[in-house]
Amino acid sequence: GLTLWSNDFSTPSDWIIGNLASNSDDWVIGTGVPAGSFAINGIASTSAANGFALYDSDLMCSGNQNAYIQIATPINLSTNANVSIEFEQYYRKFQDSTFVEVSNNGGITWTRFRINNVAVNAFSGGSAAVNPDLVNVNISSVAGNQAAVLIRFKYEGGCDYAWMIDDVKITETDDNDLVAKNAWYGFNTIPYSRVPMNQIQAVDFSMEVDNVGALAQSLTQLTVDVNSGTFTATSAAVTVPVGGSDSLFLTTQYTPATVVGAHNITMTVASSATDASPSNNTITPPPFEITADKYAMDDFTLAGNGGGLSPSNGAEFEAGNYFEIVNTTIATGIEVIVGTTTAAGTTIDLVLYEDDGTALIEVDRSAFYTTTLADQGNSVILPLPTTPTLTAGTFYFAAVHAFTNFVYGVSGSSPSNTAPSGAVSLIFYPNMTNPTTNENFFTTATPMVRLIVNSAIGVKELSSNTTFTVFPNPSNGIFNINLDAKSTEVVNLTVNNIVGQTVLTKKVTVSGQTKETISLANFDKGIYFLTIDNNNEKQTVKLIVE
Structure with a gap:
């Protein structure tokens, strides 16, 4: 709508700074950015170079914060019945509350x-990457047709993060104006960014909508599009009242095809009326990808560093992410992106835990690895020595373990403990199984720690007694065969080339979990066929030598 009043904080005397806690934890106007122990980035607002308002709760951290910043001169809105306040902000929540307050007396x-x-x-x-976040609030109920309107921004907290505000406007409220926010997708509620082909499950979508217009919005629906029409579906239609909000959930799930590739998502909210500002009705979340073997939570773009010392200055920690196994498979390794400030000579290992519902139980741990300068900002993948079997219906936690002041890369925003999925990214000092009191944390700055599974060939059943998996596939010629038998039996391994010639045979006695390795490294690259038989049943799988 038409702008009736605006201010970009370039003139600090336009504002009054007040403190209701009778301390010095005050708002400031300038270009300084948050500087506390858990500082967030500065606001990237339209006119940030001219100054903005900052409440740096983390830096001041008195434990009792109740402060405001208020316009000095009242605004005359006597001829405007429907009015809204718009502003740009950058904010991260902890235990605090934030308000716009309006007075007409x-x-x-x-x-x-x-x-x-x-x-x-x-x-x-909804993400650290949304900077600035544009806010629109309908204040007609108190400011409409009023001759002397005062506006203030109020912070109530104790020792939290920070709130920055800039480019404030009072505008005429349009009749029809919906604002989309908090777009969400999840595999069983968890927003994985990479999912292996053999761990695909249905995806749910939801989004919140605010009605900042002057009229109720009937037939309001969420529409989701994946890959430009590959999948399109809508939510149930609702009416959103003036000043109201609602959560919209897609009525149909999306199950990706078992093909490696990206899935680009567009989420749009609309009502039966023509929206005055359609640009804020659509959110495009980061795409997710179906991969051959990689499970990940992060956005794959290094955005900062995580880890480091604990509040008590302890250096040893474990940090990583939960991964849900929906089809039994094999874990072959764990990947970590090394932070950009990690010193050369830092020792780490990578560890996998199983969550049995009451505790984390260590499943496997890599050998130690010593970082180099070349590792800064780059990937390190360490194999899991026992290539453990991961059971369907179980959550596993993949983590990096460090003894010294190591930092890992972070990217994207993981769910918090109040999200539908609960927290899925954690950092515990000194480890996951025996953390120090008050030093076990969830984190929304996603650790770039990823789980590598055998996705090319899943678990095969030779008989009611014996199952097997083959990995990696494709490979450079070395194939691992994990056999698991309830009772001891002898099986035959036979490899034929594409024209049917036998190039390798082997007899293996399987007792419990048995690992066998075959090598085709001395043969031509191409397709081969492995047959496993116990003289009664047999199974054949395709092998690819690259």
């Missing part, structure tokens, strides 16, 4: 509008 009474009702550790725009 000289500050005797204030009507408050809750801003940033998000989960603990979440960013206002």
Whole structure:
């Protein structure tokens, strides 16, 4: 709508700074960015270079914070019945509350509008990458047709993160104006960014919508499109009242095809009316990908570093992500992106835990690895020595373990403990199984720690007694065969080339879990066929030598 009043904080005297806690934890106007122990980035607002308002709760950290920044001169809105406040912000929540407060009687009474009702550790725009986040609030109920309107931004907290505000406007409220926010997709509620082919499950979608217009919005629906029409579906239609919000859930799940590739998502909200600002009705989340063998939570773009010392200055820690196994498979390794400030000579190992519902149980651990300068910002993949079998219906936790002041890469925003999935990214000092009191944390800054599984060939059943898996496939000629027999039996391994010639035979006695390795490294690259038989049943799988 038409702008009736605006301010970009370039003139600090336009604002009054107040403190209701009777301490010095105050708002400031300038270009300084958050500087506490858990500082977030500065706001990237339209006019940030001219100055902005900052409440650096983390830096001041008194434990009792109740402060505001208020316009000095009242605004005359006597001829405007429907008005809204718009502003750009950058904010991360902890235990605090944030408000826009409006008065039409000289500050005797204030009507408050809750801003940033998000989960603990979440960013206002749903991700650290949304900077700035544009906020629009309909304040007609208290400011409409009023001759002397005062506006203030109020922070109530103790020792949290920070809130930055810039480019504030009062505008005429359009009749029809929906705003989309908090777009969400999840595999069993978890927003994985990479999913192996043999771990695919149905994806759910949801999004929240605010009605900041002057009229109720009927037939409001969420529409989701994947890969430009490969999948399209909608939510049930609802009516969103003036000043109201609603959560919209897709009525149909999306199950990706078992093909390696990206899935680009577009999520749009619309009502039966023509929206005045359609640009804020659509959110495009980061795409997810189906991979051959990699499971990941992070966005694959290094955005910063995580880890380092604990609050008590302990250096040893384990940090990583949960992964749900929906089809039994083999774990072959774990990948970590080394942080950009990790010193050469830092020792790490990578560890896999199983969550049995009550505790984390160590499944396997890599050999130790010593970092080099060349590792900074790059991938390190370490194999898991026993290539453990991962059981369907079980959650596993893949982590990096460090003894010294190691940092790992972070990318994207993991769910908090109040999200539908619960927290899925953790950092515990000194380890996952015996953390120090008050030094076991969930993190929304996603650790770039990924699980590598055998996705090319899943678990095969030779008989009711024996199952097997083959990995990696394709390979450079070395293939591992994991056989698992309830009772001891002898099986035959036969490899034929594409014209049917036998190139390798081997007899193996299988007792419990048995690992066998075959080598085709001295043969031509191409396709081969492995047959496993116990003289009664047989199974054949295709092998690819690259």
